[in-house]
Amino acid sequence: MARHATPTHLKLLSGTPDHRDTNEREPDPVFTAPDPPDCLDADAAHHWRAIVPELCCTRLLTALDVPILTLLCRLLGQIDEAERHIAVEGRVLSVGEKGYQQISPWATIAKQNSDAVARLMRQLGMTPAARGGMKLEAPAADTSELDKI
Numbered sequence: 001m002a003r004h005a006t007p008t009h010l011k012l013l014s015g016t017p018d019h020r021d022t023n024e025r026e027p028d029p030v031f032t033a034p035d036p037p038d039c040l041d042a043d044a045a046h047h048w049r050a051i052v053p054e055l056c057c058t059r060l061l062t063a064l065d066v067p068i069l070t071l072l073c074r075l076l077g078q079i080d081e082a083e084r085h086i087a088v089e090g091r092v093l094s095v096g097e098k099g100y101q102q103i104s105p106w107a108t109i110a111k112q113n114s115d116a117v118a119r120l121m122r123q124l125g126m127t128p129a130a131r132g133g134m135k136l137e138a139p140a141a142d143t144s145e146l147d148k149i
Contacts, residue, residue, distance in 0.1 A: 032056060034063075037070050044070075044077030051126075060125045072120045075113045082110040 033056045036048040052069065055061035061069065085106040095102045121127050 033061075034066065036073070037066070040070065040073055041077055043080040044073040047073040047076040055124065055126070058125075065124065068120060069124065072117060072124070075117050075120070079110050079113045079117070082106040082113070086110065 033052045036045040036052075040048060048069070051073065052061065055065075055069070083106075086104060089104055089106065091104050091107045093102050093104050094100070118127070122130050124130075
């Protein structure tokens with residue numbers, strides 16, 4: 001599989017030694033954490049509220065990322081639902097008159113969604129490997145009026 005282009009801000013965070021392959025004119029929109037979209041169910045909205053503020057703090061989220069983040073949260077919500085069903089029904093079901101063993105459809109959903117979540121998290125810089133080498137600068141300390149005197 002081909003390597004995807006790395007956004008400039010991720011290259012800079014990881015300490016790109018030269019600037020040949022950085023885009024100095026790449027758009028850098030300022031973005032604040034939006035509320036969860038109405039299309040998300042309760043599980044997905046819970047994940048949204050946990051993930052979005054973190055991505056905004058590290059400047060890894062822009063308005064253009066909302067659709068892929070919505071998809072990520074939907075997948076995470078579906079995994080939660082599947083795991084609740086698995087907890088009740090089990091990962092393996094007995095099917096038919098003879099009781100043949102079959103993997104639960106919920107287990108299949110959980111596995112497929114987990115694979116998709118891993119891919120999306122890498123794209124959004126949310127895995128340890130994706131963050132490896134990033135160097136985030138500490139936010140500037142607020143100076144009080146007394147410090148200015």
